[in-house]
Amino acid sequence: MWEALDILTQANFWAATLRIATPLIFGVLGALLCERAGVLNLGIEGIFVAGALSGWLAVYLGLPLWGGVLVAAGVGAAFGLLHGVLTVPLGLSQHVTGIGVTLLATSLAYFGYRVAFPNVATPPRIEPFAPLDVPVLGELPFIGPILAQQTGFTVLAFACVGGLAFVLARTPLGLALRAVGDNPEAVEAQGLSVVGLRIGAVMAGSALMALGGAFLTLSAFNAFYFGMINGRGWVCIALTVFASWRPGKALLGALLFGALDAYQLRVQTIAGGVVPSQIFLMLPYIFSIAALVLVARRADYPRALMKPYFKGQR
Amino acid sequence: MHPDSRHPDPRPLVLSLTGITKRFGSLVANDAIDLDVRAGEIVALLGENGAGKTTLMSILFGHYIADEGSVSIADADGKLAPLPGGSAQAALAAGIGMVHQHFALAENLTGFENIVLGTQSLWSLKLRGRGARAKISRLMAESGLAVDLDVPVARLSVGEQQRIEILKALYRDVRVLILDEPTAVLTPQEADSLAATVRALAGKGLAVIFISHKLHEVLALCERVVVLRGGAKVADRPTAGADRATLAELMVGRAIPPRERPPSIPGAPVLSLKSVSVGAPSARDRLEDADLEVCGGEIVGIAGVSGNGQGALAALVAGLAAPRAGEALLDGARLAAADPAGRVAAGVGRIPEDRHRDGTIGALTVAENFVLETIAAPENQRAGLLRRAAIRARAAEAIKAYDVRCPGPEAAIRALSGGNMQKVVLARVLERAPRLVLAHQPTRGLDIGATTDVHRRLIAARGRGAAVLLISEDLDELFALSDRIAVVHAGHLSPALPAEGLDVRTVGLMMAGHGVGEAA
Numbered sequence: 001m002w003e004a005l006d007i008l009t010q011a012n013f014w015a016a017t018l019r020i021a022t023p024l025i026f027g028v029l030g031a032l033l034c035e036r037a038g039v040l041n042l043g044i045e046g047i048f049v050a051g052a053l054s055g056w057l058a059v060y061l062g063l064p065l066w067g068g069v070l071v072a073a074g075v076g077a078a079f080g081l082l083h084g085v086l087t088v089p090l091g092l093s094q095h096v097t098g099i100g101v102t103l104l105a106t107s108l109a110y111f112g113y114r115v116a117f118p119n120v121a122t123p124p125r126i127e128p129f130a131p132l133d134v135p136v137l138g139e140l141p142f143i144g145p146i147l148a149q150q151t152g153f154t155v156l157a158f159a160c161v162g163g164l165a166f167v168l169a170r171t172p173l174g175l176a177l178r179a180v181g182d183n184p185e186a187v188e189a190q191g192l193s194v195v196g197l198r199i200g201a202v203m204a205g206s207a208l209m210a211l212g213g214a215f216l217t218l219s220a221f222n223a224f225y226f227g228m229i230n231g232r233g234w235v236c237i238a239l240t241v242f243a244s245w246r247p248g249k250a251l252l253g254a255l256l257f258g259a260l261d262a263y264q265l266r267v268q269t270i271a272g273g274v275v276p277s278q279i280f281l282m283l284p285y286i287f288s289i290a291a292l293v294l295v296a297r298r299a300d301y302p303r304a305l306m307k308p309y310f311k312g313q314r
Numbered sequence: 315m316h317p318d319s320r321h322p323d324p325r326p327l328v329l330s331l332t333g334i335t336k337r338f339g340s341l342v343a344n345d346a347i348d349l350d351v352r353a354g355e356i357v358a359l360l361g362e363n364g365a366g367k368t369t370l371m372s373i374l375f376g377h378y379i380a381d382e383g384s385v386s387i388a389d390a391d392g393k394l395a396p397l398p399g400g401s402a403q404a405a406l407a408a409g410i411g412m413v414h415q416h417f418a419l420a421e422n423l424t425g426f427e428n429i430v431l432g433t434q435s436l437w438s439l440k441l442r443g444r445g446a447r448a449k450i451s452r453l454m455a456e457s458g459l460a461v462d463l464d465v466p467v468a469r470l471s472v473g474e475q476q477r478i479e480i481l482k483a484l485y486r487d488v489r490v491l492i493l494d495e496p497t498a499v500l501t502p503q504e505a506d507s508l509a510a511t512v513r514a515l516a517g518k519g520l521a522v523i524f525i526s527h528k529l530h531e532v533l534a535l536c537e538r539v540v541v542l543r544g545g546a547k548v549a550d551r552p553t554a555g556a557d558r559a560t561l562a563e564l565m566v567g568r569a570i571p572p573r574e575r576p577p578s579i580p581g582a583p584v585l586s587l588k589s590v591s592v593g594a595p596s597a598r599d600r601l602e603d604a605d606l607e608v609c610g611g612e613i614v615g616i617a618g619v620s621g622n623g624q625g626a627l628a629a630l631v632a633g634l635a636a637p638r639a640g641e642a643l644l645d646g647a648r649l650a651a652a653d654p655a656g657r658v659a660a661g662v663g664r665i666p667e668d669r670h671r672d673g674t675i676g677a678l679t680v681a682e683n684f685v686l687e688t689i690a691a692p693e694n695q696r697a698g699l700l701r702r703a704a705i706r707a708r709a710a711e712a713i714k715a716y717d718v719r720c721p722g723p724e725a726a727i728r729a730l731s732g733g734n735m736q737k738v739v740l741a742r743v744l745e746r747a748p749r750l751v752l753a754h755q756p757t758r759g760l761d762i763g764a765t766t767d768v769h770r771r772l773i774a775a776r777g778r779g780a781a782v783l784l785i786s787e788d789l790d791e792l793f794a795l796s797d798r799i800a801v802v803h804a805g806h807l808s809p810a811l812p813a814e815g816l817d818v819r820t821v822g823l824m825m826a827g828h829g830v831g832e833a834a
Contacts, residue, residue: 170435175427179420189418190432190482191403228782303421309378 007266008076011142015149015266016265019220021258023048023212025157025237028243028250029164030076030208036168036245037201038181038304042098043083045233046105049074051210053109056217056224057116059126066113067220069153069211076210079105084199092307102233113224123223129153153219158251160208165247177201181302184309193308209233235288241299242291253291325352326392328521329374329410329490335384336369343369345546346383351490353388356512356522358532358553362565362761367525370542371492374403385429394498408755411483412492415477417585421468423655425478426450429485442589446485453484455520457511473504473618475766480511491515492523497531501619502822509535527560527565527762528790542827543816573766575773578797581610582636583643584750585631590640592626593805597623603640606800608750613772613782614810615796617789617821620755623802624785625667628754632664633657645749646778658687662760663775664724665739665746666753669732673739676728680720681709683727684742712741717767733764740771751782757791775781789818803830 005014027044041047055072074234076259079101083212086097117124129151168174176197180187184194210308212232217224239257264280285297329351336344344366351357361367372378374385374765379649380401386394387408398404405816416713419428430446459477467475476496483491493512497505512535516522526532533553541549541564544630562570585608593600601623608614618624629635630642633654644648646661658664664670664687674683685694685705694705709723718737719729727735743751753772757765772795776782786792792799793813800810801824808830824830 170430170441172430172438173436175423175431175441176436179428179431179601182420182422183418184432185416185418186420186428188402189412189414191406192432192436197489300422 002266003270007042010266011145012149013259013262015146016262017255018150018154019145019258019259020261022154022157022219022253023215023232024236024239024257025161025251026208026212026215027233028162028239028254029247030205030212031236031240032245032247032250033164033177033205033208034201034202035240035305036181036300037088037198037205038082038184038302038307038309039198040094040097040098040306041080041083041101041107041201041209042237043079043101043206043228044098045231046102046109046269047206047209048213048304049109050079050105051076051095051213051215052217052228053224054210055214056126057112059218060124063293065218069156069214072214072218073207076207076213078089079102079210080203080206081199084202087308088198088202089195091310094306110226113202113226123225126218126221127221128217129219131196151219153215156211160211161247161251168247168264169222181304184304188309188311194311209236209290212236225294226304229311235285238288238292242295243287244295244300245302256291257284257288260287285298318831323352327351327390327394328353328387330386330394331370331374331383332386334373334380335382335383336366336373336378336380344373344380345544345661347542347547348716349547351521351523351552353489353519353521354516355526356516358539359523359525359537359542360527360529360532360539360561360565362527362763363759364544364761365565366545367542368405368494369545371412371494371523371525373399374405374492376400376405380537393688395733406486408486409489410492410548412481412495413476413479414494415495415498417479419467419478422466424464424466425470425474425481425516426463428478429482430464431778433486441820447822448482448484451817455822456516457481457484459511460611472499472500472748473507476508484515485635488520490523491519492525495527496523496524497526497528499619499787501824501825503826505531529561530790531560532561541565541816544549549637562762568658570762570766573769573773573794576777578612580612580797581766581779583607583609584645585783586643587630588641590630590642591638592630592635592752593623595637597626600805601626601630601802601807602805606807607811608781608783610749610779611776612783613776615792615799615813616785616802616807617792617799618787618802618825620787622825623805623807624754626805627783627802628667628752628785631657631662631750631752632666633662637668637792654702655671661746661749663743663746663751663780665736665743665751665753665756667758668755669735669739674735676726678727680713680718680722680727680730680738681706681723683738684709684712684723686747687742712738712745716741716771733760733767736760736764736768744771744775747778748775748780750786751780753782753788756784757786765791769784781795787822793818801825801830804826806830 031041031044051072054075055068058071059068083097083101085093087094117236130153131148132150134147138147168178175256176187180194180197187194187197214230216228235257239250239253242253261284268277268280320793327350327703331347331349334347359367369378373380385397387397389395393496397408427452434442458479459472459478461809467478498506500508512522524536533556536553539553539556539561540547543565587604587606590604591602599621616627626635630637633656634651634652636650688694694701707724713723714721716737718734720734729737757768772782784795796813799812799813799816799821801808801821803825804827808824
């Protein structure tokens with residue numbers, strides 16, 4: 001029994017929590033940015049896959065690691081543009097379009113991978129992001145070993161949380177984004193472009209989602225595998241509701257999910273003989289569902305979420 | 315008194331529309347309309363639904379582009395310059411501000427955030443607050459528009475939201491302010507305070523275009539009235555010397571017969587509520603400990619700002635809600651459960667508040683909508699199969715009797731105008747000779763012609779001995795129809811008093827919470 005609690009005191013566990021949470025942080029931030037502007041982006045799962053492949057492939061072909069990050073963001077933004085154009089000016093169903101984008105992006109990524117590497121038995125590898133060498137904090141007990149396992153990519157995720165929170169709360173652009181997800185008429189009446197704001201938000205949000213995918217191939221692992229995203233995008237959609245569309249709470253939700261996932265991996269080794277391992281695998285997902293049930297009933301959805309807006313039609 | 319050449323108005327022109335024409339297919343929405351507005355002038359724009367008011371204002375505000383004609387607006391030096399069409403940005407920049415009937419406010423933002431939205435560069439890294447606040451405080455002091463700027467707009471009352479809307483326009487230094495049906499949602503006191511504000515603003519040189527169909531407001535507030543009918547301008551005259559009858563006639567194009575309302579002969583109580591509570595205690599639209607009696611042969615009006623409990627009352631009567639406490643009786647039988655079909659069978663005729671959402675099913679035909687509530691009755695079905703021919707025949711009769719303008723019983727009801735749709739609802743309700751008619755906002759959004767028709771039908775139902783429960787936000791309507799009036803505020807229902815002993819002021823104060831329930 002004590003062993004199960006002992007896990008919480010291990011630096012290794014907290015390091016794994018951060019590693020598991022990082023792609024989710026990107027994904028939730030991306031999803032909440034899109035939804036704050038009034039667009040549900042179910043392309044997230046496929047954009048993760050496309051980001052994972054494109055970032056990795058760019059580095060494999062010789063770009064520096066941060067160059068790969070940029071490529072992934074660009075690919076994400078391109079799929080965001082596709083989703084944005086279909087759902088905002090054309091007003092197509094956001095559900096259907098999002099699922100379509102996921103299918104398209106996933107298939108294109110797998111196809112691209114197969115075309116680039118027709119006959120490989122073991123996936124080719126790259127040299128991923130190296131752990132950080134933090135000068136002072138790295139010397140600290142407990143904190144030091146946790147930080148020593150993180151990369152600059154995770155730092156970027158935390159910076160994005162702060163950055164997005166600042167933009168949404170403190171800048172004219174954030175004001176316009178929050179307004180366009182609540183009442184696009186208000187934005188139109190103030191002389192701003194609803195279409196421009198929404199497409200911009202979906203592109204930026206999709207770029208963030210793609211970074212979540214790229215983290216997996218450029219930092220957590222060093223290769224691209226089929227099925228490696230494994231539903232992480234969908235988890236982010238649920239965590240967005242849990243986060244009430246706030247970046248700070250998004251970070252909290254991603255960390256909670258990451259901690260549960262890291263915990264269940266370790267508990268398996270202790271209790272593995274008694275309880276089937278699948279039960280533990282379910283834990284983070286059961287948490288997501290339970291959190292949704294608790295939070296979603298009171299959730300304050302952006303009022304204009306999923307409602308297409310056409311100019312001059314009231 | 316006509317603004318002619320003998321007494322030229324010394325005030326400078328700020329806005330000039332010439333020959334504005336806009337066609338939608340074969341429909342001419344605006345037909346060569348000219349309109350001049352001077353600084354400090356309050357001009358009423360009057361017209362029925364579909365007369366072209368909204369189209370004209372949408373052209374002015376850049377939502378539509380006129381097919382012909384031009385808009386000129388004074389620049390900062392007072393010189394008229396043409397306004398490019400089709401751009402809301404250009405209209406805003408030229409100093410045109412519009413307060414829409416349905417507010418264009420983001421409810422998750424505060425009043426302050428709504429006001430400054432779009433006034434600063436999107437790419438600036440900081441929201442500049444101090445200068446903006448100073449300017450808004452100055453505007454509030456000048457106009458008398460006081461409102462809390464730092465709570466989310468969702469928590470403000472309708473009147474306060476409207477003040478934010480006006481401040482939003484003033485913040486952009488408008489020279490022309492368009493108010494679209496601004497008093498439709500206000501209590502009489504709020505409307506008075508709005509009128510005072512508008513006068514103060516006009517006194518400072520703002521040109522105001524006041525769109526309304528409330529003739530007494532137009533006469534009291536505006537110095538000039540422009541009447542549109544069928545897309546064309548039919549009058550442009552000073553309000554001095556005009557009266558309601560002439561304006562109504564100009565709007566409709568024919569004389570409006572005065573409403574005939576024979577004295578009421580109340581019968582036995584049909585609906586009686588004894589200490590009835592409906593809805594969760596935490597809900598805003600709920601009823602607490604309400605007593606009410608509606609007798610056959612009388613119309614009882616319920617006044618109140620919507621969301622104060624009339625929705626709960628309507629839900630109870632319509633069978634959508636059950637009383638939480640107390641006793642509700644319909645013809646002596648207890649209404650204990652939420653049972654819509656049971657209410658219909660017991661003789662309740664329901665005219666719902668939202669005819670699009672609750673009153674009709676848009677995809678079905680006129681005939682199908684006509685029998686919606688009695689679909690199981692033997693005259694409408696046999697062995698589970700619809701008797702289509704019989705339904706169609708009776709619907710055709712109702713269409714004739716109620717003067718529904720539509721291609722026929724097989725037309726989709728969605729294609730009908732609001733007034734004609736409401737006539738179908740009326741026909742459905744009244745053809746069954748109900749014991750109790752629940753009329754919830756029965757004329758909202760209807761023009762004068764359709765409104766008169768609805769009123770006539772309700773008075774006829776009363777004459778037939780039916781009890782009529784009329785829930786309305788329109789005090790003119792309540793006073794025109796009701797024998798007794800009760801006011802609902804924050805879930806509390808006042809006693810229903812004879813309408814002759816009440817006046818609009820008193821009822822307005824009660825709607826704001828003075829003397830109703832615990833506020834007494």
